[in-house]
Structures are given as structure tokens and as C-alpha cells.
Amino acid sequence: MRQKLLEIFERLLRNYGPRHWWPAQGPFEVIVGAILTQNTAWTNVEKAIGNLQAVGALSPRVLAGLPAAELERLVQPSGYFRQKARRLQSFARNLLERHDGSLERLFAGSLTEVRGELLALHGIGPETADSILLYAAHFPTFVIDAYTMRIFSRLGIVDDRQKYEEVRHLFLSHLPPDAPLFNEYHALIVEHGKTCCRKREPFCGACILSDICLLYSRRPQ
Ligand code: SF4
Missing domain, CATH: 1.10.1670.10 (Helix-hairpin-Helix base-excision DNA repair enzymes (C-terminal))
Known part of the structure; x- marks a missing residue:
């Protein structure tokens, strides 16, 4: 085999x-893209990421603090925008609360530990978790x-x-x-x-x- x-x-x-791959500037943008690409084409994700970039929201702190309605408007091009806005904020808030907003700290654990933490978050299934682990954190997962x-x-x-x-x-x-x-x-x-x-x-x-x-x-x- x-x-x-x-x-x-x-x-x-x-x-x-x-x-x-992955077509993104930096690991946080990879993560945002991995969440936004659920059930939609990449071209729609690019539009949503462009909107976030335009208002400086591609950082955990800014993204976590946006009013829900504002974030929903920004990610609307990627579809399922209410769900996705909630998922993005859930990820960003967890990162701030547990790791002081640092991806380096989040990714400092073992593959199993970090995967478990991601899978416990709202709306992150195995495919999204593995995309984050592989393309943002460079863990050897498929x-x-x-x-x-x-x-x-x-x-x-x-x-x-x-x-x-x-x-x-x-x-x-x-x-x-x-x-x-x-x-x-x-x-x-x-x-x-x-x-x-x-x-x-x-x-x-x-x-x-x-x-x-x-x-x-x-x-x-
Ligand atoms: S295109 Fe897909 S189904 Fe067709 S030969 Fe290739 S792998 Fe097989």
C-alpha cells in the first residue's frame, strides 16, 4: 500500500x-480560510477574506471583538455566514482565553493534543481541524x-x-x-x-x- x-x-x-498550498498570508489567514471554505468554493472565500483584510480583522483580537452583525456582513460572500461568523469568533475567543491570542502557544502541544482542542471547538470538524493542523501548524496529518x-x-x-x-x-x-x-x-x-x-x-x-x-x-x- x-x-x-x-x-x-x-x-x-x-x-x-x-x-x-495553502493560498494565504500567514497561519491565522489559513485558519480563517479553512473555516470559511466549508461548503463553498474558494473564490467566495477570497471575497470574504478580502473584506476582513480591508477592515484589519485578520487578527484574533480584532476578529473576536467585532459585533456579530458586522462580522456576518463581512463573511457573507462565503455563504452560511451566521454559522461561519460564530465559528470564527469561537476560534478567536478560545485562542485569546487559553493561549493569549498566540498561535505559537496553541501549536506548542502534540498533534493529538492540538487536534483534540480544535475538535472541541464549535463548528470545527475533522476536515477543518486537519487543514488547520497541516497548513497552518505544519503537523504531519492528512x-x-x-x-x-x-x-x-x-x-x-x-x-x-x-x-x-x-x-x-x-x-x-x-x-x-x-x-x-x-x-x-x-x-x-x-x-x-x-x-x-x-x-x-x-x-x-x-x-x-x-x-x-x-x-x-x-x-x-
Ligand atoms: S479520472 Fe478518476 S475515475 Fe477516471 S481513471 Fe482517473 S481516477 Fe479513475
Whole structure:
């Protein structure tokens, strides 16, 4: 399995090149983006981040102190704006109360400790927590998202009924604990899922994984 996962990574990297993720300036912006990107396209997140940037709200202290209605207005382009405004403030207030607003202090614990703290916060599920841990804190954890499930179930490596933690464990247990590898691998999965292995009508004929793909091998001749 290790060989297979590494081979898929190498092929994706050769085909798409390094993705230079995460598209953000600094770890706090990564975290804001990870919360805002839930159930929406990145272009909408960029608009919301632009609004926050324009009023100097990309800092835990400013963000935590904004009136709820004002924050909702600023993040409205990202959709589900009431929920997301609450989630952002929950994160920022926890950071201020428990770590004096310092991400360095939050990230000083072990991967398990920090992950547990993030998962206990309002509206932070495993995918958001792992995105924060990997892209803001550079912990070696794997992000499992809809693209990962789609591609790896089509390849025959996971079952799409498997739970998040099982699939995450599959990657973590077979690959070296290497944050830059996991960073690039997840970014490449997203690229492949968006451009080739699309939800409907994937471009299998042009896919660099077609010779090892279970779904493709079962296609009608
Ligand atoms: S061959 Fe088709 S289904 Fe399989 S990974 Fe490639 S695009 Fe996806």
C-alpha cells in the first residue's frame, strides 16, 4: 500500500507540478480560510477574506471583538455566514482565553493534543481541524475531503462508506510522517478532483491514473 500511495503521489506531482498550498498570508489567514471554505468554493472565500483584510480583522483580537452583525456582513460572500461568523469568533475567543491570542502557544502541544482542542471547538470538524493542523501548524496529518474520498474510492483503495478517521489512518499508517509530503499530496488530490476525476463525467481517457483505477477497469468496453 505504501508503494501504491507514493506512486500515485509521484504521478500527480509529475502531471500537475507543485501546488504551493495553502493560498494565504500567514497561519491565522489559513485558519480563517479553512473555516470559511466549508461548503463553498474558494473564490467566495477570497471575497470574504478580502473584506476582513480591508477592515484589519485578520487578527484574533480584532476578529473576536467585532459585533456579530458586522462580522456576518463581512463573511457573507462565503455563504452560511451566521454559522461561519460564530465559528470564527469561537476560534478567536478560545485562542485569546487559553493561549493569549498566540498561535505559537496553541501549536506548542502534540498533534493529538492540538487536534483534540480544535475538535472541541464549535463548528470545527475533522476536515477543518486537519487543514488547520497541516497548513497552518505544519503537523504531519492528512486531510480527507470529498475529493480524496471520490478519487481513492474510484481507484479501489478506500470504500466510500468508510469513516473519516479510518481513511485518515490509512494514509497516516502507510506514509512517512512528513508534513511537506502531506501538504503537497492533498493539494494534488484537490487539483486532480477538480480538473480530471470530476464528480460527473470524469475525464478517464486523459487520466494519468487510469491504468490503476478500479472504476476505469470496470468500464463497458
Ligand atoms: S481513471 Fe477516471 S475515475 Fe479513475 S481516477 Fe482517473 S479520472 Fe478518476
